[in-house]
Amino acid sequence: MNDKDLLVCRCEEISDEEIREAIRQGARTITGIKRRTRAGMGLCQGRTCQRLVARILAEETGMKPEDIDPGTDRPPVKPVSFGVLGGVAND
Amino acid sequence: MTRSADVVIIGGGAIGTAVTYYLAKRNLKVIMVEKGDIAQGTSSKCDGNVLIHDKLPGYDASLAKLSQDMFPGLTKEIDYDMHWTRKGSLLLIESQQEMEVAKEFCRKQQEQGLPVRIMDQYEVHEDEPKLAKDIIGGLETQCDGSLDPMALAYGLTHGAQKLGAEILTYTSVTGIGLNSDGSVGKVITDKGEILTKNVVNAAGIWAPEIGAMVNLKIPIKPRQGQILVAERTFPVARRKVVEFGYLMAKFEGDNYQRSVPPEMVEYGIAFVFEPTHANNFLIGSSRRFVGMDITCHNGVLKALAQRAVRFFPVMKDINVIRSYAGLRPYTPDHMPIVSDSEVPGFYVAAGHEGDGIGLSLITGKLMTQIICGEQTEITIDPLRLSRFADENVSA
């Protein structure tokens, strides 16, 4: 196995190489990489891979860690069922 | 650095990239300028609808169908997976009153040659077994499709670049320079000037700002829509599913009221289910005027979830993993602007509200025909900016 196949986003099964390809296509933010690859769009919403993606972005572009936008957190910050969210869980 | 181009397109969303692509196909020298990343605005905060089922029979439906029929070809001609599928769509009918209107709607669309049909109670449940049992029927539109809206914009960009288009991302337009005769002369950006005679304003909700640079009023307002993202799960339904009652409320105006809790009306909630290529689904929709705010309001999220469980009770136990909000470019008459303007060389392709993805391709094609001085595929009279001239617009 080589680095190209190394999975970075486990939820969506996105490899190191796919993330680098997204950067080559013009992604300059974690969100831009997410939109091109789905890395961070899965169940854990990037909790596992976001820092790893940031490091790859820094390496590929020479950006400084402090200049990398961490992306936007949106509710729900934990998975919640439609029933609970809608207030109809026990109907 | 000073560049020059035949046409400069402002905006890198679904509309801007489509216009860029179709212009590039004509061997014109085109430059697209985007202040952020491709698909950073509305095009990444929406769903991937390519629908005719919500279009009134007549011009609306014709325009949507022309655009829709361009997708299969485009997704073949560009080497980029846009996850295009054409599984059809289903409007859910909740009452006899809705059924009557749906039948008439269906008849008119059929007259126009569109592949639509009414499904009765038995058939609709046979076809979508997870539907709430009290749904009495459906209106099926077989040709409706969907794709990944971000992939559409990336794909069109990729295609345009291959044809020689220049794409300038993270570049902001700060002004538009006019010649002494009042025609477009150049586009001024924070990274230099671009000499050009033609500018297409495809800036979506920011189109009024660009318009103001040449003293044009463009009556577009941002209207917020929130969407819930579900976890990956078993298939809940086979295709796009939407509640018909909302369309009815839209078409019939004061003559029809849905029997829904008041917050559904307040937030403009209409149940929309979209399965995605990633084997999860998106749930919409809401419509609110909240300025440029793209935070998700919990009350809206709650109403969306409640409405979803009403149509698919099985969703009760499926998880929502995220929500997002986008700003749709709303126009007063719900029709987009695809038009020239009183400023020679200044064109507008914006204001598609919730139809930007579906109408992107026909918009790209029409704008190309307008700029090249050709006969347009379909009349653009209902799309002209000048239709708002008499209105007291607040841009």
Added chain:
Amino acid sequence: MSDVIVIGAGPAGLAGAIACAEFGLKVTVLDEFFRPGGRLLGQLYEEPSGNWWNGIKEAERLQQKTKDLAIDVRCGVSVFNLEKDELLWNVHTNAGSMKASYVLVATGSAEYPIPVPGWTLPGVMSIGAAQVMTNVHRVQVGKKGIIIGANILAFAILTELQLAGIQVDRIVLPEKSPISQEAGEPEEVLKSLLSAAHLAPSLLLRFGSVFMKNGLLRKIALNFYPKGGMKISGTPLQLRKAAMEIVGKKQVEGVRVVDITPNGATVPGSDKIYEADFVCIAGGLYPLTEITAVAGCPFQFVPELGGHIPVHSEWMETPLQGLFVAGNITGIEGGKIAMAQGTVAGLAIVKRSGKEAGSIDRLLQKSVDYVRDVRQHAPIQFNPGVDEGRQTMKELWVSKYGKEGKVIS
């Protein structure tokens, strides 16, 4: 309705809740885990003083206090959204929505991994997951394991695994890469370990730590670092070996390991597979801040504190009125500091509520000083630059929002 809702029943949250309740505020504590204690539940180690720090006991002590003070502690409740209406904070949970004037967010930290080829195989887990399974659930994670990543967290948890009778075969580094960064460089790893030498009671690490602060001596030490590693209560720490791949068909069967030079370069042809039925990856901790982000709190990137941190004052107050933070969400540090910070946040809430006019200013100042005091004597320093990180945040606050005590809105 409660006056205060505390999100997270770890050391910071419980201490904050107790401080509030001691001054008569009505407090509800929410935690998604089935029992209170947070990261305390996993902690068991010997301090330099020779005393044992037993997190579970500490959690029980705090829990007893919450009972005495009639604090409503609700476990199994996860918060998915936080927003403010005109007056009150709305805390949306899987058990319904609730409102309060004050919210203390003490959500702690989460682990980040270092991806190694094969890390998605069953049997691979984060070091923290192994800790929780061992200490909380009393489940045996495996018979023979290998830890990839040599950091403070891994060392602390190693001791716990050993106490539970689990054999940890060896600790190796991850392969040096842009993702693993300094975690794959023996010299950097050695440097970071010295701040917790007592947790690695080997001769070199314990008695050599003073000398080892010298870079040259570190290099020499690494050049002569024994091939078999130095033993940490029985488990070899192999700073000159890196994991290249976790191997196994359906689950973990072993780790392919290669020799590395002091700066992390691999030695060709030195591959060897070590058998194991479980693998722990020890990346590190980062602050779990999402709840403050959706509430609209501004952030600042402070690498010494673990990344993007909600902006806060020394009183643990955020720029959003009524919203407070404490514990690892404000920077990665140990449990005792989290508790001290929780007390500060609790007292600051008491002050803002106007419940106690007289002595509160003095108590608050004392509690702020106490945090510094605890930090100075902390046995574990997750990041050697934590003081500078705290200073950065303090200066940012003062420059943007003025001195503590000013009422903000």
